[in-house]
Structure formats: C-alpha cells, structure tokens
Amino acid sequence: MGVITTAALSKSYGQVHALADLTVDVGEGVTGLVGANGAGKSTLIKILLGLLSPTSGSATVLGHDIAREGDQIRQVVGYMPEHECLPPDVRCIDFVVHMGRMSGLPPAAARERAADVLRHVGLAEERYRLMGGYSTGMKQRAKLAQALVHDPALVLLDEPTNGLDPAARDDMLGLVQRIGGDFGIPVLVTSHLMGELERISDHVVVLDGGRLLRSEATDTFLADTGVVLVEVHAADGDDDAAQRALGEALAAAGLSCRPHGALVAIDPIAGEGVDPALAHDRLRDLVRDTAADLGVGLVRIQPQRGHLEDVFREEVAS
Ligand SMILES: Nc1ncnc2c1ncn2[C@@H]1O[C@H](COP(=O)(O)OP(=O)(O)OP(=O)(O)O)[C@@H](O)[C@H]1O
Ligand SMILES: [Mg+2]
Incomplete structure (x- = not known):
C-alpha cells in the first residue's frame, strides 16, 4: 500500500x-x-x-x-x-x-x-x-x-x-x-x-x-546528462584564449562543443552501435590529447549533472 x-x-x-x-x-x-x-x-x-x-x-x-x-x-x-x-x-x-x-x-x-x-x-x-x-x-x-x-x-x-x-x-x-x-x-x-x-x-x-x-x-531526474565539462588553464594566464583554442580544436576533431561559462561543454559521442562506456573513455582521451597538443593545462574534467529546473523547462517546451 x-x-x-x-x-x-x-x-x-x-x-x-x-x-x-x-x-x-x-x-x-x-x-x-x-x-x-x-x-x-x-x-x-x-x-x-x-x-x-x-x-x-x-x-x-x-x-x-x-x-x-x-x-x-x-x-x-x-x-x-x-x-x-x-x-x-x-x-x-x-x-x-x-x-x-x-x-x-x-x-x-x-x-x-x-x-x-x-x-x-x-x-x-x-x-x-x-x-x-x-x-x-x-x-x-x-x-x-x-x-x-x-x-x-x-x-x-x-x-x-x-x-x-x-x-x-x-x-x-x-x-x-x-x-x-x-x-x-x-x-x-x-x-x-x-x-x-x-x-x-x-x-x-x-x-x-x-x-x-x-x-x-x-x-533519475538528476542523472548524468552525458555532457562533459572541461576547465583549462593557460601558462601565460590567458585562460579565455586557451578555452577558445580547446573548443575549436575539439570541434575540428568532430566533437560537438560550446562555451559554458568559463568551461567547455562537450556533448557525448553518440551514434549507431557506439558503446556509451567506450565513447566516454574516448572523449576523455581526446580532451587530454588535444589539451596536450595545444600546450594548455587541464584543471578538471567533470560530468555535467541535470537539474530539476532544466528537466521541467524541457518537458514544458516539448
Ligand atoms: N476556490 C476556487 N475557485 C476558483 N478557482 C480556483 C479555486 N481554488 C483554486 N482555483 C484555481 O485552480 C487552479 C489551481 O490552484 P492551486 O491553488 O491548487 O494552485 P497551486 O499549485 O497551489 O498554486 P500556487 O503555487 O500559487 O500556490 C488555479 O488556476 C486556481 O485559480
Ligand atoms: Mg498553492
């Protein structure tokens, strides 16, 4: 009951x-x-x-x-x-x-x-x-x-x-x-x-x-969205430029990403037959390698979690 x-x-x-x-x-x-x-x-x-x-x-x-x-x-x-x-x-x-x-x-x-x-x-x-x-x-x-x-x-x-x-x-x-x-x-x-x-x-x-x-x-509401947030740090102190450069390089590598405040938000690698766990690891490897190639420091890579407000907004809009 x-x-x-x-x-x-x-x-x-x-x-x-x-x-x-x-x-x-x-x-x-x-x-x-x-x-x-x-x-x-x-x-x-x-x-x-x-x-x-x-x-x-x-x-x-x-x-x-x-x-x-x-x-x-x-x-x-x-x-x-x-x-x-x-x-x-x-x-x-x-x-x-x-x-x-x-x-x-x-x-x-x-x-x-x-x-x-x-x-x-x-x-x-x-x-x-x-x-x-x-x-x-x-x-x-x-x-x-x-x-x-x-x-x-x-x-x-x-x-x-x-x-x-x-x-x-x-x-x-x-x-x-x-x-x-x-x-x-x-x-x-x-x-x-x-x-x-x-x-x-x-x-x-x-x-x-x-x-x-x-x-x-x-x-369930607040489950991991699959989106990854990345914060970078530039040796010369211009973190904005480093953020832009990383975003452009990741986009050139075929990832869908956008600025998210001072962070870069990257959508999960999706597609037919893609194993989510493998895609997740591949995404993190790509971010790490791209940052290393550009010579920018990685401060953190973290999953983006959902919020009730976002869920509500999406439901009402759809
Ligand atoms: N006694 C009443 N006569 C006419 N309409 C009413 C009456 N009581 C509630 N309503 C209408 O019913 C709807 C639901 O009202 P209700 O007070 O349950 O909402 P609520 O979710 O508690 O809102 P709030 O967050 O403002 O407290 C509203 O459109 C309200 O105008
Ligand atoms: Mg009420």
Whole structure:
C-alpha cells in the first residue's frame, strides 16, 4: 500500500481544471510536489485531507478513503497550510498546545510535545511571544510546529519556504529533510520553485496545469546528462584564449562543443552501435590529447549533472 494513491483525480471550478485526471503514488521518504503557480498543488493537498471534494476520481491516504474517512485522515496527518492561519493575539506555545489537544493528546502530553516541537523548529526562546509580532520566518516555523505536535504518520507541507530569505529557506529545508530522514515520517512538500526541493526530496512529482508531468525518483531526474565539462588553464594566464583554442580544436576533431561559462561543454559521442562506456573513455582521451597538443593545462574534467529546473523547462517546451 502506498502512503498516498490517487486514481484519475479531477477538480474543476467551472472552466478551470485545477486538477485533471491525476493518477499518482506517493511512498515513504520526502516527496517534492512541484509546479508553477496555479498548477494544482494546494488543491491536491486539500483534497487529500478531505477538506475539498474532487469533481471525479478517488484517492486514499494511509489506506483511508478521502471521500468517506476525512476525519481519520486528519487525525493522523500533519498539515501546514500555505496561507497564514495563526491567531495574532495568542502565544505560540498556547497555540501549539491547543492544536495538540485538538488532535487528541492529553494536557500533559500536549504541553510536553509542544515544547519539544518548538525546540525542534528553533522557536524555543520566542515561544511565549504573541504570534502577531512574529516575522514571516517565525510564522512559518510556528505553522510547521503545529503540523508536527501530534506525532503524525504523514505530513503535508504546502510551500513551507514561502517568504523566507535564503538562509531561513535552507534552515526550513533542513527541518523538512529531518522529518523524512531522522524521524522516518513520510513528507509531501510543495514548492513553486522547481529547483529548491531537488536537494531534499527522494522522489519528485511535477504538476503542470493540473496534469501530471513526471513522477520519478530524484536520482533519475538528476542523472548524468552525458555532457562533459572541461576547465583549462593557460601558462601565460590567458585562460579565455586557451578555452577558445580547446573548443575549436575539439570541434575540428568532430566533437560537438560550446562555451559554458568559463568551461567547455562537450556533448557525448553518440551514434549507431557506439558503446556509451567506450565513447566516454574516448572523449576523455581526446580532451587530454588535444589539451596536450595545444600546450594548455587541464584543471578538471567533470560530468555535467541535470537539474530539476532544466528537466521541467524541457518537458514544458516539448
Ligand atoms: N476556490 C476556487 N475557485 C476558483 N478557482 C480556483 C479555486 N481554488 C483554486 N482555483 C484555481 O485552480 C487552479 C489551481 O490552484 P492551486 O491553488 O491548487 O494552485 P497551486 O499549485 O497551489 O498554486 P500556487 O503555487 O500559487 O500556490 C488555479 O488556476 C486556481 O485559480
Ligand atoms: Mg498553492
């Protein structure tokens, strides 16, 4: 049984198809749900929580049917909503204890768990302050804490990095990764920034206009592209000229290459019946010999790895 399974799930608002025929499985670990603004991420999360009914199709969350067992789902799932939902005139500690009590924890356990999760998200010192005076980063942490207080069996995090500066964003991504890794709780986390989840996700689901574009292990997404990047150094210090000379010489030898910042990017040797491993070795030999002939120093030869953003751009363009 998957953690989340959907079958031909659709949600329409009049002419707008927020979700269209979505069939996807989400398993253990951290799953990144990415897509541009309006792709249908929040709609999917609200349907999975039983807060919104689909127009058609079905889904289960931890084995519970979304149509009939919304209550059971919400009892065992932690949810961090996208928009602000914190009462401004309440102390953070009181709010998180209250949310723990609402999920069925006895008073003492709720207080203990609240203190634990607030320490975990880095709000230990500010926990007695009214949340109306919190910064955006602190509000996001408080929202995460209330999603974790009842020790959920699954957490759904809707844009936890929204509004955060780069350092706070990294901290938040680290926290999300620890939920999946250290605590072993499956996580479905959304972002409209394609690239930011690739570092912490085991699996990535890409939505585009309510449709499923890809669902794949992150490693597969980011696999070696076969392109090799080369950095050269000239004895006279003119590295640009050395880079140009190497590019021209490799092109003359029949390779397809282009400048890539200060590096030369070389496409893999392809063709009918070419063994990729042999082609790879031949490419490296050619680069080494050509550099030696030109008298330029090789600083490094490295494989170019893909990025989620590139994959997404290619898929949408095609
Ligand atoms: N209550 C509603 N009434 C009408 N249209 C809606 C409603 N809720 C969502 N939509 C539409 O459904 C589509 C998907 O919206 P959704 O909020 O799920 O996207 P999202 O991927 O979460 O976007 P974002 O990254 O901006 O949060 C959008 O076109 C949106 O305008
Ligand atoms: Mg959203």
